[in-house]
Amino acid sequence: MSFHLSDAYARKLEQYELSTKLGEGTYASVFRAIHKPSSTLVALKQINLNRDEGTPCTALREISLLKELRHANIVALLDVAHTRERLTLIFEHLDCDLKQHMDACGKNLAPANVQLILYQVLRGIAYCHSKSILHRDLKPQNLLLNRATGDVKLADFGLARAFGIPVKAFSHEVVTLWYRPPDVLMGSQVYSTSIDMWSIGCIFGEMTTGRPLFAGKNVDEQLARIFKQRGTPTELTWPGVSQLPNFRGDFPVTPAVQLASIVPKMDSLGVTLLNRLLQYNPAMRVSAAEALQHVYFASIHAIVGNLPNEQSIFDRTGITMILEPPVEAAQAPAASTAAAAAAVPAPIAQQQQDISQQQQAFQDQQQRELQLTRMQQMSQFQQFQQLQAHQHLLAQPNHVVNNNNNNSSSQAHPSHLDSQFTQ
Structure with a gap:
């Protein structure tokens, strides 16, 4: 009697009872299922196999990485079953993804919850980066809640890659368009952890505003939307940008918009962090480990401290999510929404007030950082004008000669002018 490993896997799958189809992609379908022996809810990701092509490389990559990653903020791969027809990944079950949650809440997340969600995302990605792994496809749909x-x-590590030093040249066709950083949009294939940090900045802004920060239909429109808000990059603001493969010298020159006006509901501490996440120059983007130490998270970090990787932040007393309105409340008329808001328990409302007061206390001592950030966000249009004036001055050969009798401090010195642009 012959024995096939696929037969053993088939018997393993008999322990699961499929219930609801949660989603479907090009290569896989995801189902909610029940593990019958333990009555535990799980998620089954079924990948149909092509006899000629074999197992998709994205699936193999996801399996190998998730077997290595063990963290409270990374979805757990519980088991794998491989039959002749399909490959099945068995994951822990979570209620929804962040996109579904935002839609259910009427795209109006409580500021304290935005803070807690962002902290956990950063915590998970910091762990990945410490293991030399890039996610490369961070978006609300890939964050489970x-x-x-x-x-x-x-979740969804199908595009994730291990990286080394020096950083390898990767494909630039990564990251869903709306969350793709400008260096990758312009064809850069040499990148590192900064690719994930830009995506997290986009998610942060989306949680606060209720809509994507940069929602282009194609690469050109995506760049145009980014430039419209962050300003058109130049060699002054982003050294090396003109060397990117898809950089065009005819990009319309657009001045930067104050970041606070783009995310009006975000407090000043959040704006300073968002600015560091959305830096054009990849080398200037804040790392995940640094972001976790930002004063925006001071009230959380004071309680959480150096939490072991396997522990949830909610294991610590004092860390609790504020009750968000249910799906029905988000879809109901305004009167019903108001009634649901009025029904929020008093202790939860008090907790939100306490967190807000803590944030306000830290704002006072961080005014210097905020002022510095605003100086760094000086209008790029003004910088462009200064550059034009500088070039015009250098184009006049008699200028310095005619001023030999003047005080030396009044002479135009190119290196002095250049220093103004690089500061």
Whole structure:
């Protein structure tokens, strides 16, 4: 009697009862299922196999990486079953993804919850980066949420890659368009952890505004939308940008918009962090480890401290998600929404007030950082004008000669002018 490993896997799959189809992609379908022996909810990702092509490389990559990653903010791969027809990945089950949660809440997340969600995303990606792994496809749909506990977990590592030093040349066709950084949009294939940090900045802004920060239909429109808000990059603001493969010298010159006006509901501490996440120059983007230490998270970090990787932040007393309105409340008329808001328990409302007061206390001591950030966000249009004036001055050969009798401090000195642009 012959024995096939696929037969053993088939018997393993018999332990699961499929219930609801959660989603479908090009290569896989995801189902909610019940593990019958333990009555535990799980998620089954079924990947149909092509006899000629074999197992998709994205699936192999996801399996190999998730077997290595063990963290409270990364979805757990519980088991794998491989039959002749399909490959099945068995994951822990979570209620929804962040996109579904934002839609259910009427795209109006409580500021304290935005803070807690972002902290967990950064915590998960910091762990990945410490293991030399880039996610490369961070977006709300790939962040899973347990509504009951508030836990957030990174998922879908199909595009994730291990990286080394020096950083390898990767494909620039990564990251869903809206969350793709400008260096990758302009064809850069040499990148590192900064690719994930730009994506996290886009998610941060989207949680606050209720809509994507940069929602282009194609690469050109995506760049145009970014430039419209962040200003058109130049060699002054982003050294080396003109060397990117798809950089065009005819990009319309657009001045930067104050970031606070783009995310009016975000407090000043959040704006300073968002600015560091959305830096044009990849080398200037804040790392995940640095972001976790930002004063925006001071009230959380004071409680969480150096939490072990396997523990949830909600294991610590004092960390609790504020009750968000249910799906029905988000879809109901305004009167029903108001009634649902009025029904929020008093202790939760008090907790939100306490967190807000803590943030306000830290704002006073961070005014210097905010002022510095605003100086760094000086209008790029003004910089462009200064550059034009500088070039015009250098184009006049008699200028310096005619001023030999003047005080030396009044002479035009190119290196002095250049220093103004690089500061």
